[in-house]
Amino acid sequence: MDFVKLSEQRFTAKKFDVNKKIPRDDVEKLKTILQLSPSSVNSQPWVFLWGTSDNSKKRVRPAIADFNWNRIDTCSDFVVIAVRKGLDDKFQHTLLDQEIKDGRIANEEIAKECFESRKFFIDLRERSGQTLNWETKQAYIAMTALLYGAASLGIDSTPIEGFDENKMDKLLNLDNYGVHSVLVVTLGYDAEDDHNRTRPKSRLEQSKIFFDLDKFPG
Ligand SMILES: Cc1cc2nc3c(=O)[nH]c(=O)nc-3n(C[C@H](O)[C@H](O)[C@H](O)COP(=O)(O)O)c2cc1C
Helix, strand or coil: CCHHHHHHHCCECCCECCCCCCCHHHHHHHHHHHHCCCCHHHCCCEEEEEECCHHHHHHHHHHECHHHHHHHHHCCEEEEEEEECCCCHHHHHHHHHHHHHCCCCCCHHHHHHHHHHHHHHHHHHHHCCCHHHHHHHHHHHHHHHHHHHHHHCCCEEEEECCECHHHHHHHCCHHHHCEEEEEEEEEECECCCCHHHCCCCCCCCHHHHCCCCCCCCC
């Protein structure tokens, strides 16, 4: 589908049809979309915790704000997006090894350059105490890819910031894995009585958000 049409049609689902499950091959496609998400210096600072069973929903529900319970209770699948608490040398080598394996790096000299340039960006954030913030920005890119990717497959979604990150970390023992939850996305097929389905989109007029730099006084 044309991406403009997709942008017009995609909306935040507030309630899903409990009887409709996402086919597993579409789930695999959604995972591929997340895996292929771009990130600064290909840092891929994320892990995705996938849930679909009632049990997995029960595990995360106490961390979800009550106004979002409807989404988690009725969705087919959901994903908790978490980021690493820091990207140490070991992880940076894991990234490099993967790039070598995938044939992106021609020789050892280029490998060294790649490692050093990525390290430069990572250290820059580390020194200014911005690592988690920077990684979270990457997570939002992945989330956006997921929302539009899902829509392209006819799957509805809800991006969710309305949850307690620290509580989620505790519920899933994320500390043990050195990661911190930053987002939840619920996925499925919108319920017929979801009021959001028929609500018109509302966005600021383009005249309020776009400025022609040739005329912009600055
Ligand atoms: C990062 C982010 C977090 C959001 N968190 C929630 C949430 O916790 N619960 C919810 O119902 N909607 C949430 N939304 C949905 C927004 O309210 C919605 O995207 C916005 O009103 C525009 O509507 P649309 O997505 O239908 O075009 C979130 C959206 C984004 C992008």
